[in-house]
Amino acid sequence: MANRIHPTAVIGAGVELGDDNVIGPYTVIAGPARIGxxxxIGPHVTIGTPGEDRTREHPAAWDAAPTGDPDHDGHGxxxxxxxxxREYVSVHQGTWRTTTIGSDSYYLRGSHIAHDCVVEDGCTIASNVITGGHCHIWSGANLGMSTVLHQRVTVGPGAMVGMSSAVRKEVGAFTIAVGNPARTTGVNVVGLSRRGLDEATIEALGPWLKGxxxxxxxxxxxxxPADLSTLIKAWDARPRDEH
Known part of the structure; x- marks a missing residue:
């Protein structure tokens, strides 16, 4: 199906759109950007403006796509x-890698994904969540309203972060974190149950989940289940200095 783009939306040079996208009034998408x-995409969304870095240029990206940094791959x-x-979401371009948003996620009103962040599939990013640059949010994570992530923080798969939390260090896979600073308070039993795990299996994984x-x-x-097995193995094998 064709894309439905409101006439007030601005689609800049270097933007590639797939099919059947809805783009609302007064939204600005600047290239280079590729959207599936x-x-x-609701009204007043901003995607692809330059990363918030004092040392970098701030071109009129909605007029002409920036060339990026020739010494690094993955700009945009x-x-x-x-x-x-949803409305007023903002997503900034990368500075050393592509700012990447996966599939099947929900970004609520006013949330912000900073430069060089990677957000995987099936995440829920609630209203007013703010990420610092270079964060990595794994599949199925749920960030509560007004959560703030320090730059270079990693949030594990299936993790839940309580509203208004300030996350300054890694949040483990399928754990619950809350507070300022955020601290792990337990295992996301509900999330694991919804993925088909029984009580005994969750208990057996508990010591690993708690580190x-x-x-x-x-x-x-x-x-x-195959998707969960793959996710857990990937989390367990990740480079520990990625964040």
């Missing part, structure tokens, strides 16, 4: 498919 299919914004991006033990080596992870 079936996204709902890439957005997947089937996202709901107190290695991942169980008895084949437990291989018996999990």
């Amino acid at each position: 299919d079936g996204n709902w 914004v890439v957005i997947g498919s089937r996202n709901k991006i 107190k033990a290695e991942l169980p080596g008895d084949g437990l992870v291989d018996r999990l």
Whole structure:
């Protein structure tokens, strides 16, 4: 299906759109940017303006796509498919890697994704969430209203962060964090249950999720649903200095 773009929206040079996207009034999308299919992008959204870095130029990106930094690959914004991006959301261009938003996520009113962030699939980013630059939010994470992420923070898959929390260090996979500064308060049992895990399996994974033990080596992870097994293995194998 064709894209439905409001006549007041501004689509700059270097923007590539897939199919069946809705782009609302007064939204500005500056290139270089690549956007997939079936996204709902509300009014007054801003995507692809320069990262907030005092040392970098601030070109009129809605007129002509910036050339980026020739010494680094990955300048710009890439957005997947089937996202709901509500009014006043902002997404900045990368400075050393592509600012990347995955698919099937919900970005509530006024949330902000800073330069060089990576947000994976199936996330919920609530109203007024603000990320610092270079953050990595893994699949299925849920950030509560007015959460603030310090730059270079990693939020693990399936994690939940309570509203108005200030996150200054890594939030583990399928844990719950809350407060200022945010602290881990437990395991996201509800989230794991919704993915098909029973109480015994969640209990067996508990020590690993809390960072107190290695991942169980008895084949437990291989018996999990395939998507969850893959996600847990990827989290366990990640470089520990990525954040």
